[in-house]
Amino acid sequence: MAAVNPLPLYQPAADEVETAIRFKEVTVERGGISILDSVSANAPKGSCTAIIGPNGAGKTTLLMALLGEIGYQGAIVLGNGKQPLRIGYVPQRLSFDRGMPLTVSEFLAMGFQKKPLWFGIIPKIQDNSRRILAQVKAEHLATRKIGALSGGELQRVLLALALRQDPDLLVLDEPSAGVDFRGELIFCELLDKLRVSKGFTQLMVSHDLATVTHHATHVICLNRKVAAEGPPQLTLTPENLTAIFGMHMGLVRSRSMPENRVVCSAPCCQGKCND
Amino acid sequence: MIDLSPLYALVGQWLPFDCLQARFMQQAFIGLLLLSPMAAVMGIMVVNFRMAFFADAISHSAFAGVALGLLFAVDPNWSMPAFGLLVGLGIMIMQRSSGLSNDTVIGVFFSAMVAFGLAIVSRDRSLARDLQRFLYGDILTISDGQIIFLILLFIVLIGFQIKSYNHLLYIGLNPTLAKAHRIRVALHQYIFTALLSLIVMFAVQAMGVLLVTAMLIVPAAAARNLAGSAGSMFWWALGISLSSSLSGLLLSAQPWARTATGATIILIACGWFLLSLLPAALRRERRE
Numbered sequence: 001m002a003a004v005n006p007l008p009l010y011q012p013a014a015d016e017v018e019t020a021i022r023f024k025e026v027t028v029e030r031g032g033i034s035i036l037d038s039v040s041a042n043a044p045k046g047s048c049t050a051i052i053g054p055n056g057a058g059k060t061t062l063l064m065a066l067l068g069e070i071g072y073q074g075a076i077v078l079g080n081g082k083q084p085l086r087i088g089y090v091p092q093r094l095s096f097d098r099g100m101p102l103t104v105s106e107f108l109a110m111g112f113q114k115k116p117l118w119f120g121i122i123p124k125i126q127d128n129s130r131r132i133l134a135q136v137k138a139e140h141l142a143t144r145k146i147g148a149l150s151g152g153e154l155q156r157v158l159l160a161l162a163l164r165q166d167p168d169l170l171v172l173d174e175p176s177a178g179v180d181f182r183g184e185l186i187f188c189e190l191l192d193k194l195r196v197s198k199g200f201t202q203l204m205v206s207h208d209l210a211t212v213t214h215h216a217t218h219v220i221c222l223n224r225k226v227a228a229e230g231p232p233q234l235t236l237t238p239e240n241l242t243a244i245f246g247m248h249m250g251l252v253r254s255r256s257m258p259e260n261r262v263v264c265s266a267p268c269c270q271g272k273c274n275d
Numbered sequence: 276m277i278d279l280s281p282l283y284a285l286v287g288q289w290l291p292f293d294c295l296q297a298r299f300m301q302q303a304f305i306g307l308l309l310l311s312p313m314a315a316v317m318g319i320m321v322v323n324f325r326m327a328f329f330a331d332a333i334s335h336s337a338f339a340g341v342a343l344g345l346l347f348a349v350d351p352n353w354s355m356p357a358f359g360l361l362v363g364l365g366i367m368i369m370q371r372s373s374g375l376s377n378d379t380v381i382g383v384f385f386s387a388m389v390a391f392g393l394a395i396v397s398r399d400r401s402l403a404r405d406l407q408r409f410l411y412g413d414i415l416t417i418s419d420g421q422i423i424f425l426i427l428l429f430i431v432l433i434g435f436q437i438k439s440y441n442h443l444l445y446i447g448l449n450p451t452l453a454k455a456h457r458i459r460v461a462l463h464q465y466i467f468t469a470l471l472s473l474i475v476m477f478a479v480q481a482m483g484v485l486l487v488t489a490m491l492i493v494p495a496a497a498a499r500n501l502a503g504s505a506g507s508m509f510w511w512a513l514g515i516s517l518s519s520s521l522s523g524l525l526l527s528a529q530p531w532a533r534t535a536t537g538a539t540i541i542l543i544a545c546g547w548f549l550l551s552l553l554p555a556a557l558r559r560e561r562r563e
Contacts, residue, residue: 064451067451067454067455068454069451069454086457087455088455089451089452089455089456091449091451091452094448094449094452095449096448096449097323097325097447097448099499100323100447100448100499100505101499101502101503101504101505101507101508102444102448102504102505103503103504103505106444106504106505106506107448109441110441110442110444110445110505111441111442111445111453111456111458113441114438114441116436116437116440116441116509117440117441117444117504117505117506117509118440118506118507118509118510119506120506121506145503145504158452161452161456165456171455
């Protein structure tokens with residue numbers, strides 16, 4: 001597997017940045033097959049960290065380990081390791097029963113309201129929900145049933161639920177899955193804006209390199225091991241991408257990253273990536 | 276033992292039906308008044324958690340519970356709920372710890388319980404007659420002790436639902452999301468399972484093994500069709516369950532009907548379900 005590691009691992013100096021998450025030698029095995037092999041990586045505080053890698057690279061597994069859904073060896077240190085971080089989680093595809101009569105307002109209230117929902121939603125909680133829905137540009141969805149939402153609408157409602165928890169760390173699994181390009185661009189710009197204004201750390205899994213090059217400030221390239229880690233300009237090199245994804249990535253590389261530079265007319269890229 | 280006679284007398288006074296003047300009918304009335312709201316509220320969650328098969332497995336372990344009670348000379352009315360509780364928690368532990376899918380785990384438990392019950396019963400012919408009572412159930416034979424236990428269970432269960440209805444909805448929607456939201460998923464699941472097992476076992480005595488799941492599922496399913504929100508679903512399920520149970524009891528006692536109480540109740544609930552399909556169908560027609 002020596003060929004998988006063409007770049008020396010990115011090693012931030014100890015005092016360079018405060019980290020929000022430190023994965024230390026995280027190993028996950030299932031039925032004797034190694035899914036993650038001693039993964040060590042960081043997500044700097046306040047960054048938009050993207051985990052990229054091909055299918056089966058263990059990206060979602062790493063998130064599940066972070067959320068405590070699966071067992072692992074090694075350690076995952078959140079923040080300074082003293083106070084627990086509040087995690088907001090936006091799943092890739094919410095598998096739920098679409099026949100369930102649950103309105104978006106109730107969906108946003110059920111984790112916060114102590115009084116059972118059969119007595120209605122408390123006005124204060126209702127106001128909070130409306131405010132948070134406005135932040136993700138989804139005010140009009142408040143009275144809809146969640147089973148009747150489209151993919152993009154549901155994603156924004158899920159984001160609202162995560163933001164509602166006032167997270168220190170926002171974890172997103174494939175935020176662009178099932179959303180068209182325009183929807184995805186709006187979603188990512190929205191996230192950029194919210195991250196800067198609220199100061200949370202964003203950790204997302206993506207196999208969409210366009211999204212990553214536009215929005216990530218830190219990249220972890222994963223293929224069961226950490227293949228590369230660092231700022232996108234240093235990690236998303238043609239050599240690295242070919243090593244991680246194989247031959248097929250040539251297409252993406254030639255279009256979006258000639259000479260290690262992102263050429264993109266989207267407003268989010270101007271002045272951010274090309275400096 | 277607390278004397279429940281004043282309670283029964285109240286039923287006779289408030290509801291001046293001829294059939295409600297007999298004590299066993301008054302007992303059955305109180306029993307259903309306690310049992311059906313509990314079944315309705317738990318049924319909502321059974322539907323949300325997709326646990327219908329689970330409820331079936333618990334009810335079918337009634338045979339083994341009765342058989343064990345007879346074997347160890349314990350009153351089957353008590354050995355049955357205790358055994359159901361054990362089976363329910365056993366299934367939950369197995370589901371959470373093994374990689375097998377839920378319906379496989381339940382399927383294994385289900386058959387083990389039925390086989391075990393039948394094996395013990397087949398040793399003694401006289402037991403077989405006793406078991407028929409549990410297959411069809413009979414609310415009219417409910418005892419004072421059971422009613423007192425139902426009152427206690429009612430208090431515990433309503434307390435749990437008031438505290439946890441929202442969190443249970445959340446877990447039913449998506450456990451991973453709920454866990455990320457710092458909700459104690461495992462604790463809620465265990466308490467829910469324990470209470471559900473007890474309810475199912477008491478309902479078996481009223482409805483019988485064959486119909487107990489219907490008592491949980493049918494009102495909740497009809498409520499789903501009729502309700503516009505998770506809050507109103509609760510009231511719909513409650514209303515449908517109570518109205519079916521009490522009208523079922525009264526109807527089955529009429530001289531012209533003389534049907535089994537449990538079956539009558541479920542038939543009325545199923546009628547509600549058919550009605551509940553109408554609004555959605557009408558809406559679809561209007562759209563077309």
